[in-house]
Amino acid sequence: MAEVRDMWRRMYALGAALNTANWGLYFSFSRRYLSVDLGGGTQSVLLITGLEWVFTLFAIASGKLVQVLGGRYVVFLGVTGFIPFIAALGIHNPMTLAVVLSFASFSWAISWPSILSAVFSGGISPGKAYSYFTLGSGLGYSFGSLAMGPIYSALRAEGVFTTMAVIYLLTYLIFFIQYPTKGPSRHGLRDVSESPNAILKLIPVLTAFSFIVFARELLYSIAPLKLTYEIREVFTPTSELVEYTLFGTVFGGITALLSVPARVLAGKLSDRYNPAKILFAISIAYLITYWLFVTTEGLIPIIVWQLPLYPFLDVSINTYIARYVPRHAVTLGFGTVLTFSAIGGLLLLPILANPEITTEFIGSLVTSAVIVSIALIAPKLRVKG
Helix, strand or coil, rough: CCCCCHHHHHHHHHHHHHHHHHHHHHHHHHHHHHHCCCCHHHHHHHHHHHHHHHHHHHHHHHHHHHHHCHHHHHHHHHHHHHHEEEEEECCHHHHHHHHHHHHHHHHHHHHHHHHHHHHHCCCCCCHHHHHHHHHHHHHHHHHHHHHHHHHHHHHHHHHHHHHHHHHHHHHHHHHHHHHCCCCCCCCCCCCHHHCCHHHHCCCCHHHHHHHHHHHHHHHHHHHHHHHHHHHHHHCCCCCCCHHHHHHHHHHHHHHHHHHHHHHHHHHHHHHHHHHHHHHHHHHHHHHHHHHHHHHHCCCCHHHHHHCCHHHHHHHHHHHHHHHCCCCHHHHHHHHHHHHHHHHHHHHCCCHCCCCCCHHHHHHHHHHHHHHHHHHHHHHHHHCCC
């Protein structure tokens, strides 16, 4: 289809691949570096994750900023995301470093809804548009995760942070320079005051999405320590380079590659069926995955971790917004998705008050979150297409 072959779509796909390469490097490195190398444990992972979601709350302001600045210049605000990586240089206290790094989420949250609004513009089905945009994301995330070990071994933490700053800057310059004229502009949107009415009817599904995010982030919070232990037991790495490379491969490298076909499938399913059905299934899948991951040892939890669940969650919720929200409210819709994501992530912070964070305690929270999410989504399953 001609729309898919537009040059800006190709460049945006490249930008998405670079973006996820950076996040693959970021998540693989920061979680292990904070929890294992700097001794921050699960608490440091909960702290950085919760704070990242605090800044994601600002996504709700993206629609208003588009009216003031225009979509292209809101995207340009994303360029500032390289600053926290530079500020992180030389910091070795795990909790302080967690706070500094979490600021990278702010610029992403402000700009990402406008990027998505551009992606979903034009005469192309939502599922196809999003799956094309993110097709290289799995490869990018995998590359970033795999590169983490060699970069850290050769350049130490300062080199990793500098690399992330450079890639982040390049990524958002691509999004800014290649921004399509048919994307949202400050003159092309109705008053934002009209938009909330279009969002209100989606609150049950968005709330369910928040609880799915909460369950997912709880799983992610225990993964670095669990995977590090299992890698040491199964593979007995002989050097820091080998251990970090194995961790990057296991933590994000393999599952990111599996996400490539998963995104294509998720896009097709989201175009053909009600995306709420996919959200329902993924909610249950995260519950099963959590308990399999924490109750098994050796290769089994490593294999379970590779299940590409996130692409189905990501594609289905964004396709849901693109399908059921009027065009004039779509930027606010994507911002609202990020805001509800943030609410789910913010629920991690109160857990830090618990001095004994066990897998059983976290598991009870995951189970409760999934029960609430499926209860909220269930009434929406009868909606066709």
